[in-house]
Amino acid sequence: MKLPSRILIIEDEILIQQSLKLFFEYKGVQVDAVAQGKEALELILKNDYDRILCDLMLSDITGFDVFEESLQKYNRQQLTNIFVFMSAYNSAEVLAKISKYNCMFISKPFDKIEITIDKILGL
């Protein structure tokens, strides 16, 4: 499988954001990282990302909003392959909503870091 060349991380917990960025960079991937949804949308519309790793609970808008707004550029099928949702909330209601989007979902915190990084990259 081809290694994704450029990814976007949207996460407002800085320590998690910067650590994940480094993990991906060690794999040879180019990474952009932002904390706010609106900032992320500007980048999504401007650049082309192979993966968008997006936390659900951001300080300004939600991960779902970022997904919906990104439909300005991509169609739904493309977006479900690009988007990876991440969340510490795994109540039944949240999981039900996530399943409707049909994207990859990573629950925080996770244990096997290397394996999860590979999974996100589609390796």
Next chain:
Amino acid sequence: MASRSIGRYRVKAQEKFFKKILKFKPDFNEIKNQSYLTSFSVVKSPIKILQRWHSLSQARSIPEYLNIIIKFPELKKYNYIIVAFLRKSESVAQVYDTGMGRELKHYTLSSDKFIAAFNHVKKNKKGHLYNLQALSNYFHAQGHLWGSGESMGAVEMIILMSKNEFLPPDANEIIKIKKFIPHLFYMLNQVIEKVEHEYKHDVFMQAINYLPINISKYYKNRHNDDLLWVKLQNCAMVDSVKEVVPDPTSEDSYYVLEFQKNNLESYLDLYQYHRVKLIGELFNVLKHELSNPLFGMRLSSQILEKKWTQTPTEQQLYNQMKSSINRCESILNNIINTMTLNSQAISFNLLELIEEVLLLCKSKIKNILITVDVPKDVSFCASSSILVHILFNLIINAAEQIDIWEKDLEKLESASLANIDSLTGVKKFQGKILIKYFSLTTTHKILIADNAQGIPLELASKIFEPFITTKINGTGLGLPLSAKLAKKLGAKLDFVGNGQYLRGAHFEITFPNSHH
């Protein structure tokens, strides 16, 4: 009219009963049209039939219910009558099995198996009748098994019967029984709800006796128990309850509770009530606000590991840090899981679960010697958070009793009564707790024992009653709640005496082998 000769009370009871039956909408038309239970006319219906339905409506437990229905003439020839039900929030279904010349049996079925059986029963579109030999996997019966399933409120129920013959019953017999199966479900649902409410009622009665509220007058209202229970719970928030004036001519009577504003004790209880509510919300906050930074620390420390561990001392320091972060995450997860009391059954390793519980109790068991006699490979399938709750309660109780006993020993001046170390001559009592797992032929048990002073046998029957406590700040609800939670798991919590392994109290949680 013949109705006058029956007697005023009986007619009244039968009318009430009819109104209840007719409320059962799904078969409303069917009920009205059949000659067997004719609409509204008490005169045309045979009194015996009405009486048996009336006595069924008075049943206060499932065994009582079953004992009445096996005497129905239509059901007399059935060797197997099986009644099974699952309350939607629970992980275990209850099955009762009886019949002509057979003893009543009670066993449990996991919710998955019950749901599979229920779906099987409902799948047949012909109606209530079908050969359910496939269900013999779940229910222990022989012969041509048939019946029906029904869902009412928060309960799903199955009623099945078999004559221990392999041919289906006669068509007329089927028609007769089919007519009253809906009533059986209706009554079964009533009994299930009554059993559920009995616990609430008992706690309510205890609360009346023990809570620091002033009761000016109280009477019993048999029909509004639930409403009053809700009222009592909400009463902590209000100063007074609206008084209901009893009707001197009616048989019913009413609870009246009055609170006094300047009663300091009830004010403190109000405060406690609010605090408990707040704690639930705080745990939610804890979960998200702490777990994110902890996760960040774990990730970043892994990245910096290479840079930080150039020398052995640095490596050791890094290991300690990693271990602390893991411990924080582990404690957080354990507390959150316990607070959410998820009743879904999952598969887990018993030894690991016990170690988790001990971690939660850490501060209380500091100077106590804990022996865990549990094999490494024991796996369970049950609600782990409920079991954690029960074990946590039992271990904390044991630790507190040890603490009390230690302090009592210190007070004793006589050296011969105190436990003296022969070498140093210093008083030394070592608190001990034993956690042991047993696997027997049909059950398996978890034992928790301590070496404190034990429980006097005269009190043994009372310890599971609500609001009984020896602790100054005790609520007296720990053991009754644990016993109720054990039931929820499909298990049983018992006090089995003092002195078997250690000199103090021994408690056992007994599981049927289906949990293995």
